[in-house]
Amino acid sequence: MAENTNSVNNELDYHKKKKKEEMKQQVITFALMIVFTIIAFTMVEADLDKLFVIPILFILAIVQVAFQLYYFMHMSHKGHEMPSLMMYGGAAVAFLTVLTLLVLVWW
């Protein structure tokens, strides 16, 4: 181990830096999420046309959730293949469930 200490230290510095970078990115993500939220709320308060607002609200929500998953929960990192698979599986079932309960319950 002894002769490796140096390279370990270098590596440590490298990781530290990488983490710092990442943290910066996450703060930016957070700022964007706040902005999205504000946009969503103001759009609703502004009483715009329903057909226009609802799709945008949805897109904003989905982007926000993607931010959470990929940046805050690190799903973009290596080693998250299985988690992604299962989250997408869950999302697919979730989508079908919501769709059904929306359209196949009242007639």
Added chain:
Amino acid sequence: MSSHEDVLNPKVMPEEPEKATLEGKNKFLGFWFFLGGETVLFASLFGTYLALKGSTMDDNTSQNLFELPLVFIMTMLLLTSSLTSVYAMYHMKNNDFGKMQLWLGITVVLGLAFLGCELYEFYHYIHHYEFTFRSSAFGSAFYTLVGFHGGHVLFGLLWIVTLMVRNAKRGLNLYNAPKFYIASLYWHFIDVVWVFIFTVVYLMGVI
């Protein structure tokens, strides 16, 4: 086999302490899968809510009830708490236990504030509008969906506090790092659900 209580040495700390041991890897994966299941759980609740959204029996419709400013505050609280828990994990990876605890503490405070707002909201609906769990199918669906989320917040808070108290004296190690990590995953997931709640329930409810 690596589950002796080997305290993290900052000099030789693995890059991902939460996945450094087999137990950690298992916890990490298992918890993600659990979240996959939770996705379906909340989808079922959202679907039910959407199906019953119009089933109001009186004037207590979503348009008449919901007040966006409060919801906005709640959203900000929860979003911010998500960032603070990211900070906590950042310090965990840097093996800075004190700072991690600090940020987790802030997360807990924000979470509590959120819960307080929610309780106030429910109280308000019940006492000012007589809008209850039993007054219409819309009421049942609303309280169940939002309440389930609130229950998750409460559970998350208890969990994080337990971890903080339990490990306050001994600091970070490879045994508890995964525990902290998955608790923070859970916290983020709560936020994910909330994003849909404020969009689907509140914003679309007042349009």
Added chain:
Amino acid sequence: MSNTIAQKKGFGATLWDYLTTVDHKKIAIMYLIGGGFFFILGGLEALAIRWQLIVPENDFVSAGFYNEILTMHGTTMIFLAAMPLIFALMNAVLPLQIGARDVAFPFLNSLGFWLFLFGGILLNCSWFLGGAPDAGWTAYAPLSTTSPGHGVDFYILGLQISGAGTLMGGINFLVTVINMRAPGMTYMRMPLFTWASFVTSALILFAFPALTVGLFLLMFDRLFGSVFFDANYGGNSVIWEHLFWIFGHPEVYILILPAFGVFSDVFSTFAKKRLFGYTAMVFATVLIGFLGFMVWAHHMFTVGLGPAANSIFAVATMAIAVPTGIKIFNWLFTLWGGSIRINSAMLWALGFIPSFTIGGMTGVMLAAAAADYQFHDTYFVVAHFHYVIVGGVVFGIFSGLHYWWPKMFGKILDEKLGKITFWTFFVGFHLTFFIQHFLGLMGMPRRYWVYLEDQGLDLGNSISTVGAFFMGVGALVFLYNVIYTSVKGEKVGGDPWDGRTLEWSIPSPPPHYNFAQAPLVRGLDPLWIEKTEGRKGMTPAEPLDDIHMPNNTILPFVMSVGLFIAGFGFIYQAEYTGGFIAMFVGMGITLGAMFTRSVKDDLGHHIHKEDLDKGAGM
């Protein structure tokens, strides 16, 4: 040291050992006993059903009681017999098949078992506390929300508790398969039983939450006054039907896939051939799991969803016949050109092919929406699902038990008795259920307490009842066989069948650490590969070293007891303060145990390499 079974222990110590164990092999045995008990119970309920229907307008049981028996038969068989028995097989062999020392979450595994058991007991307590649930295993609202008494409450809480256990089991197996495979055991080298269990676990993960939510809504309606399913308040009962079947249809594939896995292993072992079209088999398994989530509304063709929805779901349902057909033909061609040995395990597998094919094909007939308007809720459906469930799942469980019994207990089940079991059960099965196809179309709806005289239904029903008793005899012979074998049977070695997969490379029963050294896997059917190259066993992938194992713990048991008490509390909280207290005490016990688990480090223990049974792993 390794064969701890050989050591004589006092009864108390043994009991404590089982209450606290986190060893997947012991949990398997407990699942076997628990599931077996409920199978007998559900079987006796089935016999009561058939006895009531032996002649028209019979009054063996009363109308209300009939509905209770019928509900409990379905619920017990699906949730408390078939699933636990499958979990028994999965626990017994899945870790062995991938060369793992343990499952990923031994603690959760044990918790899953205790939750199942206490959920099942809670459900069955209803018999003694004013009547069992009586709204069918599907518990359609508003019948279930308006059913008097507490029967349906027991259904809700019993299933909620045991369902939580199942979900934990599912997550455990998923992670086990992903993280615990031995070196060289790639995904495409896993035995089909492991693959099937893997896909089944994924189905559990995505299907059970829908049931959880459905049960919560039902519980809120019944116990806390909400109005989800009350049309007078704008509620909608169709929501329950969707939620139930979004869970319910995947559930039937949760049951059948592991059985498919068993047959795949059994066929290839006893035909002495590698599985024909392995890749296609894996692909088909995954595809069935995937399609299984898009077809649930075929249970709701007559609900009134409209022709567009009915057509879409009809076609999606039929599509499942394709991957299933791929499996049937691959099995047949595994046998083709083989050297087939027929013993009890193989008999069940061979009996499965025609039986399940019939059941699957009636499934496709049901999927034709316009035809289902006639089939739905008649005995044709009863015939269909018993053909797939009994002819598929139960046959699979029997086959698996005969096949792996030596691995679990070190003794082969008596062959002669095994054959008697098979033939009586097989004949009885077809006698019972084949005729029901016709009864259904002749105008006999299901869930009928009585059928009227002079409607042409008498003869068919009598025949059906006779058949059921044949099955009963078969089941009794099996029970006798278990006792007989444990008393008289001879001990066998690790590999009595000339096996192909890893579980046969270690002693029977395996030491509690399974593999002293992790085996090096070099292909599909790893043991077979070593054998054809003239070696006796697996080559180790690591030097002999200390082995880390988890500690036993009583906490899972305590948590489950807590929920059991809380279950009663929830049911009675509105009526008695005692119930209210029980609710909090029970939840307190459970949360307390969770808290203990959380703050008390459990680091496990090590078995020193000097203590390992040399060669045990190999």
Added chain:
Amino acid sequence: MKGWMGKVRALFLLSILSLILSGCGVENLSAFLPKGYGAEVSLDIIFISLAVMIFVFIIVMVIYTIVLVKYRQKKGQEDFVPKQTEGNHILEIVWTVIPIILLIVIAVPTIAATYDLADETDKGDSLNINVTGNQYWWHFNYSEEEIQTSQDMYIPVGQKVYLNMMSSDVLHSFWVPAISGKMDTNPENENTMYIEAYEEGVYWGKCAELCGPSHSLMDFKIVVVSQEEFDQWVSDMQNLDAEATPETASAQEGQALFEQSCLQCHAIGSNPVAIGPNLTNFGDRSKLAGVEDLTHDMLVEWILDPESIKPGNKMTGNYDVPSKDEAEKIADYLLQLKPSEITPESASE
């Protein structure tokens, strides 16, 4: 749906007929012996799919038999190791593609029939009946004609009749196997289906969705009559005098008793709001409570103790049980409520 399919059907009917000893069931109940459009369409689909299934089953069984006969381990060859084949691409393709084709063969007519049976184009011009499922009896409201009946539904032969179906309590399912497939009655959504009967007669209907203890006793009838008879029945029902005095003294006393207590739940005449069955043409009913013979003694028993006939019914416990004597009088009154010549009896000749 006719033509060549008819021949296929005839062929199968014959083979099935000879196959099972017990025949195809009873004529006015069995789905095997369709007497209406829906039942016929469904049976066509059943036979198409059955043909495919038998074909597939034969193939599976042929391979299965060959395998079992040819490839059993022979004595003395225990050490023989067969060739370890991995698979065969051509075979894989064959048994993927052929089933897909077979499924298309089933799917296309299925979809056509599904849409056909959901067709509502001529609903406005046809006879409409509002059907309500109740624990454990059926209510039929001819809204246009302002006629209410229970348990026996009268329809004209050879006409499309639209049923608009709801439930007043739990789920039920309306099923008359010989006439048409079933349709659920839900408490929150109205379902529509049409039926068309080919032959006059009385057809047995059953509830096909578990609805409580007496689910199996929730039978009803469809009485199919000629158009003239139907018109006659309609006019009889419309022009009845609900207050008409019965002939016998006992029935008159029965009427008084009935009006005093029974009318709280039941109705006679065209009043559509009643929580119990409408009894306007009670004396004409084919069955008592759907399942028992309509006799005086049986009716008295019902009035005194309905629970013994239909467990869990909503009448039990919700009325003041009359004395035996009073019950006899009420029975006399009810049994003489025969507003029309057109009855189930006349319909089945």
